[in-house]
Amino acid sequence: MSEITDTRPANDGSDVLSELPGELMMWVLIASEILVFGAALLAFLSVRVGDPARFMADQALLNQTAGAINTIVLVTSGLCAALAVRVREAGRRRAARLWLLAAGSLGAVFLIVKAFEYGSKAALGIGIETSPFFTFYYLITGFHAVHVIAGMAVLALVSWRDSVRNMEAAVAFWHMVDLVWVLLFPIIYVLR
Template identity: 75%
Template sequence: METGPARRQDTDVLSELPGELMMWVLIASEILVFGAGLLACLGVRIGDPVQFASDQALLDRTAAAINTFALVTSGFCAAAAVRAREAGKRGIARRWLFAAGCLGIVFLAVKAMEYASKIALGIGIETSPFFTFYFLLTGFHALHVVAGVGLLAFVAWADSLRNMEAAVAFWHLVDLIWVLLLPIIYVLR
């Protein structure tokens, strides 16, 4: 077993992570899962770029822009909650968490309207390979938004700094995944 400065340095690196180590393990695994899905989606795009572009043109870029604004703003609110909690301002931290959670709910409402409009057009998960990936990736992401909103609500109640840091780290994962999904699913033509 190592002792001395080398051992302390290793421990200090892990202790510098905000939140809990297992949350970071979860975040890394989720990035790998979404990364694999996005790579598979890109493989489909390469295999049939004309059909991919045709299907992609049916998506609502305005809804995607609104959702991007909602999630990026919610990430700011979540980070502000941690800063407020660090400063000992529990009430303000809770308000920031509430704002972040509400913006997550806005995201879910816009996504539900987007799904409803596709379904009304007869577009579903089996319509084409593009829409299979669209519904799977954005649906899985939406489940993460639901979990994140739940976590934010929980840490607003059990508001230790460590709990809040872990939940906000997960919430930033939700933001990051959306920022990765957005160009591949909605933007790149």
């Protein structure tokens, strides 16, 4: 009986990192941002346990429709960003830039809807110090909005410096922004 020998080189795991699209440091940033948002959401949920009735009463004051619209807007922007990478890989620079413009424009729509939400709360006299719920609401969604602005700036930058690798890194960051909102929306707006 002959023994079968595997002639493939042993996988030491080092090539896993080379398989990531974009730059390693962008992935380190993305992981750290997800950890920060995760910690904020855990703190939000922990405080909620202490006064669930008040949290639900305050949550009822949120505009779920605006939150849902923003979810659709950001998921669609993520699709546009992914399409930008795909067409750039095919050598279609102009089309890639247009998809990045679409993704960034949808980011601006997100911010407009969020500003509308903040304005409607301010008109009711609801601010960051109104209650623990609204403290978390403003801090978490405001921090996310800052990430949307940063993501829009990064998308604009890579539309100018549009190598595939740059675009992959920027789009990975943009997807993190999308993912965070997809987690924030149900926890802050919907979970009862």
